[in-house]
Amino acid sequence: xxxxAGALCGIAALAAAAIxxxxxxxxxxxxxxxxxxxKCGTPDQPTLQCGxxxxxxxxxxxxxxxxxxxxxxxxxxxxxxxGPLLVNPGGPGGSGLSLAGFVATSLPKKVAAQYDVIGFxxxxxxxSEPALDCEPGHFDPVRPSSVPTTRAIERTNTKxxxxxxxxxESKYHDVLPYIDTVSTxxxxxxxxxxxxxxxxxxxxxxxxxxxxxxxxxxxPERVRRLVLDSIVDPxxxxxxxxxxxxxxxxxxxxxxxxxxxxxxxxxxLGKDPAKVEAKWYAMRxxxxxxxxxxxxxxxxxxDTFLPGAYYNGYWPHLxxxxxxxxxxxxADALVGAYENFGAVDAAGDNGYSVYTAVQCRDAAWPRDWxxxxxxxxxxxxxxxxxxxxxxxxxxxxxxxxxxxLERADVGNDxxxxxxxxxxxxxxxxxxxxxxxxxxxxxxxxxxxEQGGGNHGITLSGSTCLDGYLSAYLATGKVPRGHGIxxxxxxxxxxxxxxxxxxxxxxxxxxxxxxxxxxGFRTR
Numbered sequence: 274x275x276x277x278a279g280a281l282c283g284i285a286a287l288a289a290a291a292i293x294x295x296x297x298x299x300x301x302x303x304x305x306x307x308x309x310x311x312k313c314g315t316p317d318q319p320t321l322q323c324g325x326x327x328x329x330x331x332x333x334x335x336x337x338x339x340x341x342x343x344x345x346x347x348x349x350x351x352x353x354x355x356g357p358l359l360v361n362p363g364g365p366g367g368s369g370l371s372l373a374g375f376v377a378t379s380l381p382k383k384v385a386a387q388y389d390v391i392g393f394x395x396x397x398x399x400x401s402e403p404a405l406d407c408e409p410g411h412f413d414p415v416r417p418s419s420v421p422t423t424r425a426i427e428r429t430n431t432k433x434x435x436x437x438x439x440x441x442e443s444k445y446h447d448v449l450p451y452i453d454t455v456s457t458x459x460x461x462x463x464x465x466x467x468x469x470x471x472x473x474x475x476x477x478x479x480x481x482x483x484x485x486x487x488x489x490x491x492x493p494e495r496v497r498r499l500v501l502d503s504i505v506d507p508x509x510x511x512x513x514x515x516x517x518x519x520x521x522x523x524x525x526x527x528x529x530x531x532x533x534x535x536x537x538x539x540x541x542l543g544k545d546p547a548k549v550e551a552k553w554y555a556m557r558x559x560x561x562x563x564x565x566x567x568x569x570x571x572x573x574x575x576d577t578f579l580p581g582a583y584y585n586g587y588w589p590h591l592x593x594x595x596x597x598x599x600x601x602x603x604a605d606a607l608v609g610a611y612e613n614f615g616a617v618d619a620a621g622d623n624g625y626s627v628y629t630a631v632q633c634r635d636a637a638w639p640r641d642w643x644x645x646x647x648x649x650x651x652x653x654x655x656x657x658x659x660x661x662x663x664x665x666x667x668x669x670x671x672x673x674x675x676x677x678l679e680r681a682d683v684g685n686d687x688x689x690x691x692x693x694x695x696x697x698x699x700x701x702x703x704x705x706x707x708x709x710x711x712x713x714x715x716x717x718x719x720x721x722e723q724g725g726g727n728h729g730i731t732l733s734g735s736t737c738l739d740g741y742l743s744a745y746l747a748t749g750k751v752p753r754g755h756g757i758x759x760x761x762x763x764x765x766x767x768x769x770x771x772x773x774x775x776x777x778x779x780x781x782x783x784x785x786x787x788x789x790x791x792g793f794r795t796r
Contacts, residue, residue: 306467318374343400345392347377363479365631366624368399405626407441412617415570434668442674452630458488472497486683493687506706521700523656525582566608576615633673636680686715696725718751725764737762
């Protein structure tokens, strides 16, 4: 949440630029922004179109370097259009190109038909150019143990994090100062201009909620409708937010352990959740000493099970691998789960590079490792599941080569009604963040999923939540209540073991599709 001081007076002129010359031959931006759309349909999305837009690397310098933002579009089909609906899956570092098609096909047809649904890869991501990849293979197994039981392990991990930061500096020295949330928000306004729209509609998940709030802060008069699902606490960006996550992830992991215990007849790991949890930590100790299949050590194990804290639809698959390893010494099952849920491919390397670039630049982080050690050691006594794993994931920010920007203030009383969605037991973006943004965005409406623990809750199978979303996009109307929440929806049922369910529970198909697009480690 860094709020960078940019020359806003230049935005009107910068709002152009579909075609520019390289920085060495810098020329004024074209007077009219333009996107050339091409057909790129698939069997599932036959009307999908693709394009790109040139934007300034530095929005305060239209005569400097320009970069390319990749775009996707599902055009409206209704006679009357409500304009563009920009969508973002979070991250930072998540690709939004495929989300456009998902949103367009998941909304009721009459609602989707009224919008041009626009996906985009934010600067540095995916098909946008340049796409960052600071250190390919950074997460290749087996990594050093995440839990620093010795000073040597901690030194190894701190050096590894610093080396990643240095690799980013070496490869992207000229780019890193401009990979941040405010710059991306300004890119969004150039997209708006290129689409010929006076205002935009926006729908963001996770970190995309923060991006949407930052856009609204800079361009309140250009916001028509704003939907934020699973909401980042802007006051904690980003160091405190990650510590808050640790507690929430630990609680969510314990919910998974309780679910496994409930189905002891299937998994044979015991009926006592505390004893099941003890077996999970014993498994982590075992793979720390001897990685499963030579591939899954402690860090890889945590990466494998962390997605279960984002989406309970993964619980049956993770429980099977857990059970197979503990009861049968089946290392292959654990390796298979890691390959499905924890392994990082080239797209993941890119996403992590952008994640660190944005979060480290957005706001100040402690530079003294003693502060990190003290805070995470204390937190790990309360939340041992992922505290140190999360610390190392963010540790490059302790030595990031680009100075931080000022954290953004997203408070806003100049917007039309904004619709917020938040689950009470969300771990990635805890409930308190949704309440805080509800306070900061005057006139907003908060819809709560009571007891829900998934991250990303609309278009995931809840007719109650989706009803509020559809009504808002169709008419602009939001629910109004008298308490903290303006409306409350019951959570969807937890899944059942794979071996016992004849049909997938309501919402399983759409939920799985959404969470494949949101990915993990999203904020």
